[in-house]
Amino acid sequence: MIQRFLKLCAAAGLAVLMVGCAAPKKIDYTAFYAAFKASKPRSIVVLPPLNESPEVGATYGLLSQVTVPLAEAGYYVLPVTLVDETFRQNGLTVAGDIHGVSVAKLRDIFNADAALYITITQYGTKFMVLDSVSTVAATAKLVDLKSGRMLWAGQARASSNEGDNNSGGSLVAMLVTAVVKQIIHSSTDKSYGLAGVTSFRLLSPGQEGGILYGPRSPGYSTD
Incomplete structure (x- = not known):
């Protein structure tokens, strides 16, 4: 019975490692260049993210951290708290x-050039057989508020076990470590910090799948 349990744990652990090593889907920017250059968006209104995770605090956990990377990317960002209150x-x-x-209607209310739509696909900590992992993942699209055309789309994720190596140690030790990590992540809201990492990966030009440079950035080009 014990041997069977160990085999199941080993198989589950291998599956977890294989999933964790999966390469992110690459974004093809060529489909957006024409629309983006024609639109030349300077100002962005960020809508409260859709939350597909079970964590009730995910929407504002991510929304509170999108302004800085967008501003550094070269855009004027309408204050997210003001936008949220306007909707309320x-x-x-x-x-x-x-x-x-x-x-x-969005353009009439906020007079912005584009709107950023974000969907949170993962947010929170999961206890698995041999590990406890916090993950935040999101997709986003930038839409022109004059024409309704999509100007950019991307996705990003961040995980607490990036760079970890769980191949060493006994099974019991690994299970104990997983439980401890679960308690720590839950008590310190590890996901909030990861939401910041995800937002920077998603909304920083030059990142894999990151947003395109805005007109206030030195990296912006009209070619």
């Missing part, structure tokens, strides 16, 4: 409803 004053408190507002 108009009876829109659910991200899904906000994402359903027409681009014409």
Whole structure:
């Protein structure tokens, strides 16, 4: 019975390692260059992210950390707290409803060039057989508020076990380590820090799948 359990644990551990090593999907920017150069977006309104994770705090955990990378990328970002309050004053408190507002209405209200739509696909800590891992993953798209055309789309993720090597040590030690990590991550809100990493990877030009340079960046080109 014990041998069977150890075999199952080993198989599960191998599966976890294989999934963790999967290469991120590459983004083809060529489909966006024409629309992006024609639009030349300077200002962005960031909508509250859709949350597909079970963590209720995921939306604002990520939203609170998107302004800096976007500003450093060369864009003017409307204050996210002001945008959120504007939606609330108009009876829109659910991200899904906000994402359903027409681009014409968004432009009329905020007078921005483009809107950033973010979807959180993972947020939180999961206990697995041989490890405890916190992960934050998100996808995003930038939409022109005049034409409704997509100007850019990307995705990014960050995990607490990046660079970890769990191949050494006994099974019991690995299980104990996993439980300890679960407690630490839950008590210190590890996901919030990872949300910051994810936002920078997603919204920093030059990153794999990162947003394109804005007009206030030295890296911006009109060619």
